[in-house]
Amino acid sequence: MGRAPCCDKTSVKRGPWSPEEDELLRSYVQNHGTGGNWIALPHKAGLNRCGKSCRLRWLNYLRPDIKHGGYTEQEDRIICSLYNSIGSRWSIIASKLPGRTDNDVKNYWNTKLKKKAVAMHNQQQQQEYYNHHHHQHASGGRSRRGAGTPQSQCASMQPSPASASSAASAGDAACSFGAMYSPSTLQQATAVLARYDGAATAPLPPPPQQQASSLAEFSPAPPPPPAGSAINSWAGGLALDDMFLPELLGVCDFPPGDIFGGGFAPLLQDRASSLQELAACYFPNAQAAEMWTAADHVKPPPPAGLCPSLT
DNA sequence: AACCACTGCAACCGCATTTGC
DNA sequence: TGCAAATGCGGTTGCAGTGGT
Numbered sequence: 001m002g003r004a005p006c007c008d009k010t011s012v013k014r015g016p017w018s019p020e021e022d023e024l025l026r027s028y029v030q031n032h033g034t035g036g037n038w039i040a041l042p043h044k045a046g047l048n049r050c051g052k053s054c055r056l057r058w059l060n061y062l063r064p065d066i067k068h069g070g071y072t073e074q075e076d077r078i079i080c081s082l083y084n085s086i087g088s089r090w091s092i093i094a095s096k097l098p099g100r101t102d103n104d105v106k107n108y109w110n111t112k113l114k115k116k117a118v119a120m121h122n123q124q125q126q127q128e129y130y131n132h133h134h135h136q137h138a139s140g141g142r143s144r145r146g147a148g149t150p151q152s153q154c155a156s157m158q159p160s161p162a163s164a165s166s167a168a169s170a171g172d173a174a175c176s177f178g179a180m181y182s183p184s185t186l187q188q189a190t191a192v193l194a195r196y197d198g199a200a201t202a203p204l205p206p207p208p209q210q211q212a213s214s215l216a217e218f219s220p221a222p223p224p225p226p227a228g229s230a231i232n233s234w235a236g237g238l239a240l241d242d243m244f245l246p247e248l249l250g251v252c253d254f255p256p257g258d259i260f261g262g263g264f265a266p267l268l269q270d271r272a273s274s275l276q277e278l279a280a281c282y283f284p285n286a287q288a289a290e291m292w293t294a295a296d297h298v299k300p301p302p303p304a305g306l307c308p309s310l311t
Numbered sequence: 312a313a314c315c316a317c318t319g320c321a322a323c324c325g326c327a328t329t330t331g332c
Numbered sequence: 333t334g335c336a337a338a339t340g341c342g343g344t345t346g347c348a349g350t351g352g353t
Binding site for chain 2: 014015016017050052053056057060061068103104107108110111112
Binding site: 038091 | 337338339340341342343346347348
Protein backbone atom coordinates (compact mmCIF):
# COMPACT_ATOMS: atom_id res chain seq x y z
CA MET A 1 0.00 0.00 0.00
CA GLY A 2 1.74 3.14 -1.16
CA ARG A 3 1.23 6.61 0.10
CA ALA A 4 -1.64 8.66 -1.20
CA PRO A 5 -0.81 10.89 -4.17
CA CYS A 6 -0.41 14.58 -3.41
CA CYS A 7 -3.25 15.44 -5.78
CA ASP A 8 -5.72 13.92 -8.18
CA LYS A 9 -3.59 13.55 -11.26
CA THR A 10 -6.59 13.03 -13.48
CA SER A 11 -8.15 16.39 -12.67
CA VAL A 12 -5.10 18.66 -12.74
CA LYS A 13 -3.32 19.93 -15.79
CA ARG A 14 0.08 18.46 -16.52
CA GLY A 15 2.84 19.10 -18.99
CA PRO A 16 4.41 22.38 -20.05
CA TRP A 17 3.28 25.59 -18.42
CA SER A 18 1.61 28.28 -20.49
CA PRO A 19 2.61 31.94 -20.14
CA GLU A 20 -0.78 32.62 -18.56
CA GLU A 21 -0.20 30.00 -15.89
CA ASP A 22 3.27 31.36 -15.24
CA GLU A 23 1.84 34.83 -14.79
CA LEU A 24 -0.87 33.59 -12.42
CA LEU A 25 1.65 31.78 -10.28
CA ARG A 26 4.20 34.56 -10.35
CA SER A 27 1.76 37.28 -9.41
CA TYR A 28 0.20 35.19 -6.67
CA VAL A 29 3.50 34.30 -5.03
CA GLN A 30 4.80 37.84 -5.34
CA ASN A 31 1.64 39.26 -3.76
CA HIS A 32 0.86 36.62 -1.16
CA GLY A 33 3.93 34.46 -0.83
CA THR A 34 3.63 30.72 -0.78
CA GLY A 35 1.86 30.78 2.55
CA GLY A 36 3.90 27.75 3.47
CA ASN A 37 1.37 25.54 1.78
CA TRP A 38 2.01 24.57 -1.80
CA ILE A 39 -0.87 22.11 -1.82
CA ALA A 40 -3.44 24.84 -1.25
CA LEU A 41 -1.69 27.43 -3.39
CA PRO A 42 -2.86 26.39 -6.86
CA HIS A 43 -6.51 26.63 -5.80
CA LYS A 44 -5.98 30.04 -4.26
CA ALA A 45 -4.05 31.23 -7.29
CA GLY A 46 -6.67 29.94 -9.70
CA LEU A 47 -4.40 27.32 -11.17
CA ASN A 48 -5.49 23.86 -12.14
CA ARG A 49 -2.13 22.40 -11.23
CA CYS A 50 -0.69 20.07 -8.63
CA GLY A 51 0.94 21.88 -5.71
CA LYS A 52 4.16 20.04 -6.29
CA SER A 53 4.15 21.15 -9.88
CA CYS A 54 3.62 24.77 -8.80
CA ARG A 55 6.45 24.57 -6.33
CA LEU A 56 8.78 23.11 -8.93
CA ARG A 57 7.81 25.70 -11.51
CA TRP A 58 8.40 28.55 -9.09
CA LEU A 59 11.67 27.26 -7.72
CA ASN A 60 13.18 26.22 -11.03
CA TYR A 61 11.86 28.79 -13.41
CA LEU A 62 9.82 31.70 -12.09
CA ARG A 63 11.85 32.84 -9.12
CA PRO A 64 13.17 36.33 -9.87
CA ASP A 65 16.83 35.54 -9.17
CA ILE A 66 17.10 32.52 -11.44
CA LYS A 67 19.95 32.28 -13.94
CA HIS A 68 19.83 29.96 -16.91
CA GLY A 69 22.80 28.78 -18.94
CA GLY A 70 26.04 30.69 -19.29
CA TYR A 71 27.97 28.71 -16.75
CA THR A 72 31.36 30.16 -15.99
CA GLU A 73 34.62 28.26 -15.61
CA GLN A 74 34.49 29.09 -11.94
CA GLU A 75 31.06 27.52 -11.65
CA ASP A 76 32.26 24.47 -13.57
CA ARG A 77 35.07 24.00 -11.09
CA ILE A 78 32.80 24.42 -8.11
CA ILE A 79 30.35 21.88 -9.48
CA CYS A 80 33.09 19.36 -10.22
CA SER A 81 34.75 19.97 -6.92
CA LEU A 82 31.58 19.47 -4.94
CA TYR A 83 30.45 16.54 -7.06
CA ASN A 84 33.80 14.96 -6.32
CA SER A 85 33.24 15.42 -2.67
CA ILE A 86 29.58 14.86 -1.99
CA GLY A 87 28.24 13.27 -5.13
CA SER A 88 24.93 14.07 -6.71
CA ARG A 89 23.55 16.17 -3.91
CA TRP A 90 22.41 18.80 -6.30
CA SER A 91 20.56 20.97 -3.85
CA ILE A 92 23.73 21.46 -1.82
CA ILE A 93 25.80 22.10 -4.92
CA ALA A 94 23.23 24.52 -6.29
CA SER A 95 23.11 26.38 -2.98
CA LYS A 96 26.75 27.35 -3.58
CA LEU A 97 25.94 28.81 -6.98
CA PRO A 98 23.79 31.93 -6.67
CA GLY A 99 20.87 31.91 -9.05
CA ARG A 100 21.27 28.25 -9.95
CA THR A 101 18.74 25.58 -9.10
CA ASP A 102 19.36 21.96 -8.30
CA ASN A 103 17.50 20.90 -11.42
CA ASP A 104 19.53 23.24 -13.57
CA VAL A 105 22.84 22.12 -12.11
CA LYS A 106 21.82 18.50 -12.46
CA ASN A 107 20.87 18.97 -16.09
CA TYR A 108 24.04 20.88 -16.79
CA TRP A 109 26.15 18.17 -15.24
CA ASN A 110 24.36 15.33 -17.00
CA THR A 111 24.33 16.92 -20.43
CA LYS A 112 27.53 18.89 -20.62
CA LEU A 113 29.90 18.97 -17.72
CA LYS A 114 30.10 15.22 -17.23
CA LYS A 115 31.07 14.70 -20.84
CA LYS A 116 33.66 17.41 -20.55
CA ALA A 117 35.09 15.82 -17.44
CA VAL A 118 35.03 12.35 -18.97
CA ALA A 119 36.82 13.57 -22.06
CA MET A 120 39.51 15.16 -19.95
CA HIS A 121 39.71 12.10 -17.77
CA ASN A 122 40.20 9.84 -20.77
CA GLN A 123 42.71 12.21 -22.26
CA GLN A 124 44.65 12.15 -19.03
CA GLN A 125 44.49 8.35 -18.94
CA GLN A 126 45.82 8.09 -22.46
CA GLN A 127 48.63 10.43 -21.56
CA GLU A 128 49.44 8.41 -18.46
CA TYR A 129 49.21 5.20 -20.46
CA TYR A 130 51.66 6.59 -22.95
CA ASN A 131 53.96 7.84 -20.24
CA HIS A 132 53.73 4.50 -18.47
CA HIS A 133 54.73 2.44 -21.48
CA HIS A 134 57.27 4.96 -22.62
CA HIS A 135 58.82 4.78 -19.19
CA GLN A 136 58.79 0.98 -19.29
CA HIS A 137 60.61 0.93 -22.57
CA ALA A 138 63.12 3.37 -21.28
CA SER A 139 63.87 1.77 -17.93
CA GLY A 140 62.20 -1.60 -17.86
CA GLY A 141 60.54 -0.49 -14.67
CA ARG A 142 56.91 -0.26 -13.68
CA SER A 143 54.96 2.73 -12.54
CA ARG A 144 53.70 2.64 -8.98
CA ARG A 145 50.25 3.94 -9.83
CA GLY A 146 48.43 5.72 -12.55
CA ALA A 147 46.42 4.94 -15.64
CA GLY A 148 44.84 1.57 -15.68
CA THR A 149 44.94 0.99 -11.99
CA PRO A 150 41.77 -0.37 -10.51
CA GLN A 151 41.05 3.08 -9.22
CA SER A 152 41.04 4.79 -12.55
CA GLN A 153 40.16 2.30 -15.20
CA CYS A 154 36.44 3.01 -15.50
CA ALA A 155 35.65 4.24 -18.94
CA SER A 156 32.81 6.45 -17.84
CA MET A 157 32.95 9.14 -15.23
CA GLN A 158 33.52 7.51 -11.94
CA PRO A 159 30.69 7.92 -9.50
CA SER A 160 31.59 9.94 -6.50
CA PRO A 161 31.68 8.29 -3.10
CA ALA A 162 28.30 9.65 -2.19
CA SER A 163 26.69 8.61 -5.41
CA ALA A 164 28.42 5.35 -6.09
CA SER A 165 25.43 3.25 -5.20
CA SER A 166 22.99 5.14 -7.37
CA ALA A 167 25.38 5.22 -10.27
CA ALA A 168 25.86 1.50 -10.00
CA SER A 169 22.13 0.93 -9.88
CA ALA A 170 21.77 2.95 -13.04
CA GLY A 171 24.19 0.62 -14.69
CA ASP A 172 26.55 3.48 -15.30
CA ALA A 173 29.70 1.52 -14.77
CA ALA A 174 31.01 -1.49 -12.99
CA CYS A 175 32.81 0.78 -10.63
CA SER A 176 32.43 0.80 -6.91
CA PHE A 177 33.70 3.13 -4.30
CA GLY A 178 35.72 0.37 -2.76
CA ALA A 179 37.26 -0.38 -6.09
CA MET A 180 38.14 3.18 -6.84
CA TYR A 181 40.16 4.14 -3.82
CA SER A 182 43.43 2.94 -2.53
CA PRO A 183 43.35 0.92 0.69
CA SER A 184 45.10 3.68 2.58
CA THR A 185 42.63 6.24 1.37
CA LEU A 186 39.73 4.00 2.29
CA GLN A 187 41.18 3.44 5.70
CA GLN A 188 41.71 7.12 6.31
CA ALA A 189 38.26 7.95 5.04
CA THR A 190 36.73 5.34 7.27
CA ALA A 191 38.57 6.67 10.28
CA VAL A 192 37.01 10.05 9.70
CA LEU A 193 33.60 8.61 9.00
CA ALA A 194 33.70 6.46 12.08
CA ARG A 195 33.87 9.54 14.22
CA TYR A 196 30.79 11.02 12.63
CA ASP A 197 28.87 7.88 12.03
CA GLY A 198 28.76 5.42 14.85
CA ALA A 199 27.73 2.68 12.49
CA ALA A 200 30.77 3.13 10.35
CA THR A 201 32.93 0.65 12.19
CA ALA A 202 32.90 -2.35 9.90
CA PRO A 203 36.26 -3.59 8.69
CA LEU A 204 37.57 -2.41 5.39
CA PRO A 205 37.63 -4.64 2.35
CA PRO A 206 40.92 -6.39 1.77
CA PRO A 207 43.40 -4.40 -0.28
CA PRO A 208 43.58 -5.15 -3.99
CA GLN A 209 46.08 -7.79 -4.93
CA GLN A 210 49.50 -6.57 -5.80
CA GLN A 211 49.65 -6.38 -9.54
CA ALA A 212 51.85 -9.09 -11.02
CA SER A 213 52.57 -7.30 -14.22
CA SER A 214 51.85 -4.10 -16.03
CA LEU A 215 49.15 -5.86 -18.01
CA ALA A 216 47.42 -6.83 -14.80
CA GLU A 217 46.84 -3.18 -14.12
CA PHE A 218 44.14 -3.29 -16.75
CA SER A 219 42.33 -6.20 -15.20
CA PRO A 220 38.78 -5.75 -13.86
CA ALA A 221 38.34 -3.77 -10.69
CA PRO A 222 38.23 -5.68 -7.42
CA PRO A 223 34.77 -6.38 -6.01
CA PRO A 224 33.00 -3.71 -4.00
CA PRO A 225 33.22 -3.75 -0.23
CA PRO A 226 30.76 -6.01 1.57
CA ALA A 227 27.26 -4.71 2.11
CA GLY A 228 26.95 -2.85 5.37
CA SER A 229 30.54 -1.76 5.47
CA ALA A 230 31.40 1.75 6.42
CA ILE A 231 31.97 2.77 2.86
CA ASN A 232 28.72 1.29 1.70
CA SER A 233 26.87 3.12 4.41
CA TRP A 234 28.54 6.29 3.32
CA ALA A 235 27.87 5.64 -0.33
CA GLY A 236 24.26 5.01 0.47
CA GLY A 237 24.04 8.33 2.21
CA LEU A 238 23.12 6.71 5.49
CA ALA A 239 23.85 8.75 8.56
CA LEU A 240 26.03 10.99 6.46
CA ASP A 241 26.66 14.40 7.88
CA ASP A 242 28.14 17.00 5.61
CA MET A 243 30.28 18.32 8.37
CA PHE A 244 32.76 15.50 7.95
CA LEU A 245 33.65 16.65 4.49
CA PRO A 246 36.29 19.25 5.11
CA GLU A 247 38.08 16.93 7.45
CA LEU A 248 37.75 14.02 5.10
CA LEU A 249 39.28 15.96 2.28
CA GLY A 250 41.95 17.26 4.54
CA VAL A 251 42.86 13.92 6.08
CA CYS A 252 43.01 11.90 2.94
CA ASP A 253 45.74 12.28 0.44
CA PHE A 254 44.31 11.45 -2.94
CA PRO A 255 47.03 10.56 -5.38
CA PRO A 256 46.68 10.81 -9.15
CA GLY A 257 44.26 8.19 -10.33
CA ASP A 258 41.86 8.63 -7.46
CA ILE A 259 38.77 10.69 -8.00
CA PHE A 260 39.84 13.44 -5.69
CA GLY A 261 43.22 13.87 -7.23
CA GLY A 262 42.97 12.27 -10.62
CA GLY A 263 40.33 12.41 -13.27
CA PHE A 264 39.09 15.83 -12.42
CA ALA A 265 42.48 17.36 -12.06
CA PRO A 266 42.58 19.08 -15.43
CA LEU A 267 39.18 20.60 -14.82
CA LEU A 268 39.95 21.61 -11.31
CA GLN A 269 43.24 23.17 -12.31
CA ASP A 270 44.83 21.96 -9.14
CA ARG A 271 43.82 20.44 -5.87
CA ALA A 272 44.60 23.56 -3.92
CA SER A 273 42.18 25.73 -5.82
CA SER A 274 39.42 23.19 -5.47
CA LEU A 275 40.07 22.96 -1.77
CA GLN A 276 39.90 26.72 -1.55
CA GLU A 277 36.53 26.67 -3.20
CA LEU A 278 35.34 23.93 -0.91
CA ALA A 279 36.65 25.75 2.09
CA ALA A 280 34.81 28.87 1.07
CA CYS A 281 31.65 26.84 1.01
CA TYR A 282 32.13 25.40 4.43
CA PHE A 283 33.66 28.27 6.29
CA PRO A 284 31.77 31.53 6.21
CA ASN A 285 34.75 33.16 7.84
CA ALA A 286 37.31 33.83 5.13
CA GLN A 287 40.21 33.56 7.53
CA ALA A 288 39.07 30.16 8.77
CA ALA A 289 38.68 28.99 5.20
CA GLU A 290 42.17 30.11 4.37
CA MET A 291 43.62 28.42 7.43
CA TRP A 292 41.85 25.20 6.63
CA THR A 293 43.01 25.27 3.04
CA ALA A 294 46.56 26.09 4.02
CA ALA A 295 46.84 23.38 6.64
CA ASP A 296 48.24 20.11 5.39
CA HIS A 297 46.80 16.63 5.89
CA VAL A 298 45.58 15.71 9.36
CA LYS A 299 43.44 18.41 10.86
CA PRO A 300 40.94 18.59 13.68
CA PRO A 301 37.23 18.35 12.94
CA PRO A 302 35.74 21.41 11.30
CA PRO A 303 34.88 24.21 13.67
CA ALA A 304 31.44 25.47 14.45
CA GLY A 305 30.12 27.96 11.98
CA LEU A 306 29.73 25.79 8.94
CA CYS A 307 27.47 26.92 6.17
CA PRO A 308 23.97 26.44 7.52
CA SER A 309 22.90 24.71 4.36
CA LEU A 310 25.56 22.12 4.86
CA THR A 311 24.89 21.24 8.44
C1' DA B 312 12.18 17.34 -48.25
C1' DA B 313 12.01 13.54 -45.21
C1' DC B 314 13.85 10.82 -41.93
C1' DC B 315 16.67 9.77 -38.06
C1' DA B 316 19.72 10.39 -34.16
C1' DC B 317 21.15 13.30 -30.81
C1' DT B 318 20.88 17.04 -27.37
C1' DG B 319 19.11 20.00 -23.82
C1' DC B 320 15.86 21.00 -20.63
C1' DA B 321 11.36 21.21 -18.34
C1' DA B 322 8.54 18.42 -15.88
C1' DC B 323 7.22 14.27 -13.58
C1' DC B 324 7.73 10.35 -10.35
C1' DG B 325 8.58 8.13 -6.27
C1' DC B 326 11.05 7.90 -2.13
C1' DA B 327 13.02 10.15 2.07
C1' DT B 328 12.69 13.51 5.38
C1' DT B 329 10.43 16.98 8.00
C1' DT B 330 6.56 18.96 10.20
C1' DG B 331 2.35 19.33 12.70
C1' DC B 332 -1.17 17.37 15.26
C1' DT C 333 5.04 8.56 20.38
C1' DG C 334 2.81 7.58 16.18
C1' DC C 335 0.69 8.88 12.18
C1' DA C 336 -0.47 11.53 8.09
C1' DA C 337 0.41 15.42 5.36
C1' DA C 338 3.64 18.44 3.35
C1' DT C 339 7.95 19.30 1.56
C1' DG C 340 12.49 18.28 -0.39
C1' DC C 341 15.28 15.79 -3.31
C1' DG C 342 17.48 12.99 -6.96
C1' DG C 343 16.59 10.03 -10.85
C1' DT C 344 14.15 9.58 -14.95
C1' DT C 345 11.20 10.67 -18.82
C1' DG C 346 9.12 13.17 -22.64
C1' DC C 347 9.50 16.25 -26.11
C1' DA C 348 10.93 20.15 -28.90
C1' DG C 349 14.79 21.76 -31.32
C1' DT C 350 18.82 20.87 -34.13
C1' DG C 351 22.01 18.83 -37.20
C1' DG C 352 23.41 15.13 -40.26
C1' DT C 353 22.37 11.98 -44.00
